[in-house]
Structure formats: structure tokens, C-alpha cells
Amino acid sequence: MTRPPFRNNLIEWVYTILPFILLGVSIFMFFGCSNSASKNAEIANTLRIGHPAEPKAIDPHQAISVAEGNIASALFEGLVTQPAQGDAKILPGVASSWTVNAKNSKFVFSLNPNAVWSDGTPIDANTFVESYKRILTPRFAAQNAVLFYDILNAEEFHKGEIIDFSKVGVSAISKYELEIGLNRSVPYFLQKLKHFAWFPVPIHEIQANGDLYSISNSWASSQNLVSNGPYVLASWQRNLRISIVKNKRYWDAEKVSVASIEFHPIENTQSQFRAFQADQIDVTEEIPSELKSASLPNARFDPVLSTAYLVLNTESSSLKSSRARVALSQAIDRKLLIKAVLKSGTPANRFTPKSMPGYPLRSDLANPALVNFAGSELDALRDNGPLTMVVSNRDVSIAVAEALQNMWKTKLGIDVRIQNMEFRTFLTRLDEGDYDIGYIAWTGDYVHAYTFLDVLRSDGLHNRSRWKHSEYDDLLDKSLTQHDSNSRLETLYQAESLLMEEMPIIPISWKTKDYFVSSRVQNWPASLVLLRTYKYVHLQK
Numbered sequence: 001m002t003r004p005p006f007r008n009n010l011i012e013w014v015y016t017i018l019p020f021i022l023l024g025v026s027i028f029m030f031f032g033c034s035n036s037a038s039k040n041a042e043i044a045n046t047l048r049i050g051h052p053a054e055p056k057a058i059d060p061h062q063a064i065s066v067a068e069g070n071i072a073s074a075l076f077e078g079l080v081t082q083p084a085q086g087d088a089k090i091l092p093g094v095a096s097s098w099t100v101n102a103k104n105s106k107f108v109f110s111l112n113p114n115a116v117w118s119d120g121t122p123i124d125a126n127t128f129v130e131s132y133k134r135i136l137t138p139r140f141a142a143q144n145a146v147l148f149y150d151i152l153n154a155e156e157f158h159k160g161e162i163i164d165f166s167k168v169g170v171s172a173i174s175k176y177e178l179e180i181g182l183n184r185s186v187p188y189f190l191q192k193l194k195h196f197a198w199f200p201v202p203i204h205e206i207q208a209n210g211d212l213y214s215i216s217n218s219w220a221s222s223q224n225l226v227s228n229g230p231y232v233l234a235s236w237q238r239n240l241r242i243s244i245v246k247n248k249r250y251w252d253a254e255k256v257s258v259a260s261i262e263f264h265p266i267e268n269t270q271s272q273f274r275a276f277q278a279d280q281i282d283v284t285e286e287i288p289s290e291l292k293s294a295s296l297p298n299a300r301f302d303p304v305l306s307t308a309y310l311v312l313n314t315e316s317s318s319l320k321s322s323r324a325r326v327a328l329s330q331a332i333d334r335k336l337l338i339k340a341v342l343k344s345g346t347p348a349n350r351f352t353p354k355s356m357p358g359y360p361l362r363s364d365l366a367n368p369a370l371v372n373f374a375g376s377e378l379d380a381l382r383d384n385g386p387l388t389m390v391v392s393n394r395d396v397s398i399a400v401a402e403a404l405q406n407m408w409k410t411k412l413g414i415d416v417r418i419q420n421m422e423f424r425t426f427l428t429r430l431d432e433g434d435y436d437i438g439y440i441a442w443t444g445d446y447v448h449a450y451t452f453l454d455v456l457r458s459d460g461l462h463n464r465s466r467w468k469h470s471e472y473d474d475l476l477d478k479s480l481t482q483h484d485s486n487s488r489l490e491t492l493y494q495a496e497s498l499l500m501e502e503m504p505i506i507p508i509s510w511k512t513k514d515y516f517v518s519s520r521v522q523n524w525p526a527s528l529v530l531l532r533t534y535k536y537v538h539l540q541k
Contacts, residue, residue: 044541045259047521047534048281050272052394053423054239054265059220060199061135064143064427066443066530067285069196071263074244074534075227076199079109079128079178080190084536087447087528090190094123094200094228095178103483104187111176114251117202118232125172130212131200133165140213143461144197146454147445152183185483191446194531202226230256230535239265256535267393267423273516282518282539289396292343292514301344302513305353305444305528307452308345310404310506314467316436318384325503327378328437331411332404334508341399344514348507350496351442352452355510355528358485359449360493378412386415387436392423397439400508404439430464438464441511444529449492450479451529456499467504 051071057063060072073082081093095109115123132151135142136158149155152169156162169181182189192198202219205226206212209219219225225233230253231244242263246256264281266272272284273291287299312319312328319325334347346354354361381387389405391397398420405416416437421429430438442462444451454460457476458468475495482488499505517524522538525531 045539047258047261047283047537047539049261049263050275050281050284051242051263051265052285053267053392055242055263056424056427057220058225058233058242059201060196061131061140061142061144061201062215062220063196065423070530070532071242071244072196072199073229073532074231074261075225075229075233076196076201077115077229077250078193078196078198078200080193082194082525082527082531082533084523084533085526087191087531090194094128098190100190104185104189105182107180107182107189108173109178109180111178112251113176115228116249116251117205117226117228118247118249119202119205119226120249121202121204121226123200123228124175125178126175127200127203128178129170129172130203132170132198133168134201134203134206134212135197136165136168137213140215142197144195144445146461147192147195147197150182150184150186150189150192152181184480187485188446188448191448195445197445200228202228230533231261234260241265252535257538258534261534269395276516276518279518282521283524284516286394286396287344287514287516289341289343289399296516298516298519300513300515300517300524302526303355303528304511304513304530305356305447305452306441306511306513306530307348307351307353308342308400308439308441308508308511309348309351310508311430311438311440311464312504312506313433313436313438314465314504315433316387318381318387319436321380322502324378324381325506327412328408328414329503329506331407332506332508333407337400337403338509341403342396342509345509345511348510350500351456351505351507352449352492352496353444353510356444356449356452357447359489378414381412381414386417389416389418389437389439390426390429390435391418391420391439392426393420394423400439433464433466439508447528449489449496450476453492453495453499456504465504467502469498469502472498472502 052067055068055071057068058071058075060076063069063072077093079093079095081091083089083091094111094115096112098107098109100107111125117123132148134140136145136148136154138158138160145158153162153167157165157168171179173179206217206219210217223235230247230250232247234243234245236242243260245260247253266275269286269288273288275281276284312325314320338345338347352359389401391401401418405418408414408416429435442452442455453476455462456467457463458473472495475491479488479491482491520540522540523536525533
């Protein structure tokens with residue numbers, strides 16, 4: 001039978017284009033599968049971290065919290081850096097090597113010429129000189145500028161007593177040699193350099209965005225943020241996610257295994273736990289207190305130099321008396337608070353943690369006599385109306401405040417009004433003195449008792465209690481002149497005894513770092529001062 005002409009033509013046309021159709025399907029399937037496989041691989045190599053709050057800043061000179069420092073440590077790198085685990089080792093960062101004089105008062109750093117900014121701009125010795133000048137400039141008002149006071153004339157420059165920065169002990173010997181001269185012997189100085197406040201900043205990029213010394217300069221909010229660490233900023237979706245990706249120009253990029261990291265700001269610890277259970281994040285900031293007594297897989301309880309405490313506004317009319325402050329402290333059942341609310345940690349009878357290496361742990365620490373709860377100071381506390389206690393929105397902070405509220409009402413007859421708020425607002429209230437009592441924690445910036453006791457110095461930038469005591473300041477100053485380590489620590493111990501007599505802060509507990517880490521996360525860092533580097537972390541495929 002003869003086929004109709006149009007039918008013959010149709011069959012011929014189909015056979016003609018069929019190979020091309022099959023080729024197109026093959027190409028689609030290949031690239032479709034490749035894109036899917038690529039997307040899955042990308043997800044598989046993304047580390048997702050639960051962050052306690054939306055960061056106030058990722059400019060390392062403006063960041064103040066440990067959590068903000070953790071983001072800064074992924075994006076930036078200083079002269080030296082942290083090992084994969086622990087705190088003892090000092091590893092090269094931008095500085096490939098260094099020399100130290102016999103007195104531990106002069107350091108010369110040789111910079112790595114392969115360490116460049118993410119836009120390719122070189123990092124030289126002058127970059128560090130200008131970066132340190134920025135954080136010490138008085139009108140920049142950096143809270144962590146106090147960490148630089150070991151440097152010759154740095155304190156005087158920061159306080160405006162001298163205006164010529166060339167007199168400060170930081171200088172560029174050559175393009176890639178930086179000298180830092182100290183005003184005293186500081187054997188732990190290299191440990192201090194690990195802190196994010198010492199990271200260099202891209203001077204050229206900041207100046208392109210405005211005033212180098214203005215806190216309102218928005219350079220660090222740009223999607224094109226220039227940095228020098230293992231990672232660079234990919235996107236910042238406010239209150240949702242900060243995404244960073246591997247920095248291809250990082251000098252040690254071959255050691256960086258994880259391709260990208262996401263920081264998810266989730267303030268509520270229960271919400272973080274649910275996100276962890278749902279495999280939406282790999283690391284939490286904390287374990288909800290009600291779960292800490294259970295035996296949970298993937299839970300970690302790391303030792304850490306951190307103290308949870310109450311900061312008391314000594315300028316408040318209700319809290320000017322040390323007797324009233326001591327009475328508040330003695331009315332607290334710390335063991336019950338830890339057992340019922342915190343579920344971890346140990347009762348603290350001083351600010352410096354008992355786990356501080358080398359620091360005296362004796363029973364002779366000042367223990368003020370029990371206060372007569374019917375004293376006139378406590379009458380004034382009751383008569384002045386309720387005390388205002390401010391806390392962050394974290395559920396455990398609110399629970400602690402409620403427990404203390406009940407203890408003080410029961411034992412002292414004192415009313416306390418609790419105000420909980422977003423973390424940045426909470427810090428602002430403390431800084432402005434708009435509170436009576438605040439619940440907060442301090443984690444050491446480096447492994448030495450001075451990092452705790454310096455907080456309460458009369459002019460300390462973190463002294464939110466506004467307590468001033470010349471004898472205490474003198475003891476801190478004396479410790480800085482003592483070259484013998486044991487003598488220095490004994491002097492600091494005397495200062496702490498005085499601190500506990502006056503009680504401008506009330507230590508509550510010495511903390512552990514309690515959190516969840518997914519089993520797919522390998523070589524997650526542990527540090528007594530919560531310093532973190534991500535370049536040694538691996539993810540199981």
C-alpha cells in the first residue's frame with residue numbers, strides 16, 4: 001500500500017530530527033543531574049551555625065560579644081591565629097614569624113607577602129599601624145581599645161593625653177616588618193593577639209566609604225565586604241542568615257575544607273534546638289536548660305573561662321551601699337539556681353573562674369559577714385520601690401531572673417521588676433546605666449586572670465557597674481609592674497578579695513560551654529576563651 005505524501009514527509013521529518021531530540025534530552029538530563037548533584041554537594045559542604053542574636057557589628061574593631069567575634073574570626077585574621085584545638089599554641093596568621101626580646105616587651109613580626117585582602121590589595125606593616133591607630137582613636141570609641149593598653153603610650157593616646165600616634169609603640173620597620181613595643185613585660189602578649197580586636201581592617205575600603213574613624217561608616221555592611229580571613233561575605237539577610245564562602249585569595253586556602261558557612265541568628269535556645277533536630281543547623285549556641293540533665297547525643301560540655309554574674313549599677317540610689325549589694329548576693333541560693341534553672345556550671349564565689357590556670361584557688365577569699373537583713377540599707381531598698389532587672393530575650397536568662405526575683409522577695413522582701421529585650425538593646429541599657437541589675441556573662445579574652453579583673457577598673461570600658469575604687473586600681477597597676485608570675489597573680493588575688501568585699505558585681509556561676517554539634521562536623525574547635533578558627537573543620541560527606 002502506498003503512503004500518502006504528507007505522511008511520508010512527516011515520517012522522514014521525525015526520523016531526521018529524532019537524533020537531535022535524543023541529544024537534547026541527554027544534554028538536559030546531564031546538566032540537570034549535574035546541577036542537582038552540584039547543589040547537593042554545595043549543601044553538603046555548608047556548615048550551618050546557630051547564632052545567639054543578630055550581630056550588632058562584624059567590623060572587628062566594633063564587635064564586642066564572643067558571638068560577633070566568631071563571625072569576625074571567619075572573615076578576618078590577625079598577626080597570629082588559633083590552633084585547631086586548645087589555646088596553648090601560637091600559630092602564624094598574617095605574620096609568618098616573629099622575634100621577642102628577653103623582657104617580653106618588644107615584638108618584631110615578619111609579615112607574609114602572600115597574605116592579601118580579598119580584593120587583592122597587599123597587607124603590609126603600615127596596614128597594622130593604621131588599623132591599630134583606628135581602634136585607639138578616641139572618637140572611634142572602641143570598647144576593646146583597652147586590650148591595647150600594654151603598648152607603649154597606647155592608653156595615653158586613647159585617652160587623648162597625647163595626639164601624636166608616632167609616639168605609640170607601633171611602627172613599620174619596613175614594608176613587611178612590624179614592631180610593637182610594650183610599656184611593661186607581658187609574657188602572655190602573643191595570646192592577646194589572637195583576639196579579634198587585633199585584626200587588621202581594609203583601610204583603603206573604609207576610606208572609600210567615608211570617615212575612617214566614624215562608627216557610622218557602613219563599609220562592614222556591604223555585600224562586597226573586603227576581608228583577609230579564610231572566608232568572605234556572600235550575603236547578609238538581616239535577622240535571617242549571614243552567608244560566607246571560602247576566600248580563594250586566603251594565603252592558607254588549601255587548608256580550608258568547608259566551602260561555606262551560614263550563621264543563623266536564633267535568640268531562643270529552644271528554637272535553636274528544634275532547628276538542630278530538624279537538621280537545619282549543625283551547631284547550636286547553647287543547650288536549653290531543661291534538657292541538660294538528659295543524656296543527649298551530640299551534646300558537648302566544654303570547659304571555658306566564663307562567669308555568669310549580676311552587674312549592679314552602683315550609681316543607682318538603691319545600690320550605692322556595699323552592704324545592700326552584699327545582702328543581695330547572700331540571699332541567692334546558687335546551688336539551687338544551678339540545679340533548678342541553669343542545669344550546668346558550678347557556684348561562683350569570685351569573678352575569676354576556678355579553672356583559670358595558675359590562679360590561686362584558696363578558701364581565704366574575702367567572705368563578708370552575713371548582713372543583717374533588717375538593716376537601714378535594706379529598708380531603703382524596699383522603700384525605693386522595685387529594682388529594675390534587665391536581661392536578654394534568651395529563655396534561660398529570663399528563667400534566672402524570675403528565680404532571683406522570687407529569692408529576693410522571699411528572703412529580703414524586695415520587689416524586682418524584670419525587663420527582657422533583644423540583646424543589642426540590652427547592652428545599650430547597660431552601657432547607658434538605665435538599669436539597677438543586669439544578668440550577663442564575661443568570657444576571658446585571653447588565658448590570664450587580668451582579663452577578668454581589669455573589667456572592674458574604675459575607668460574600664462566594660463565597667464558597667466560604674467564602681468570606682470582607687471585601692472583596687474592600684475593593685476591592678478602593681479600587678480603590671482611585677483615580672484614574677486606568682487607575685488603578679490598574688491596581687492591580683494588581693495584585688496579580687498577587695499572586689500568581693502565591695503560586691504559591685506555578684507558572681508553566680510562558673511560556666512561550661514554547653515551546646516550541640518552534629519556528628520557530621522569533624523574537628524570542631526574547643527577553647528577556654530571561646531576563640532574559634534574554622535579552617536580545620538571538616539564535614540562528613
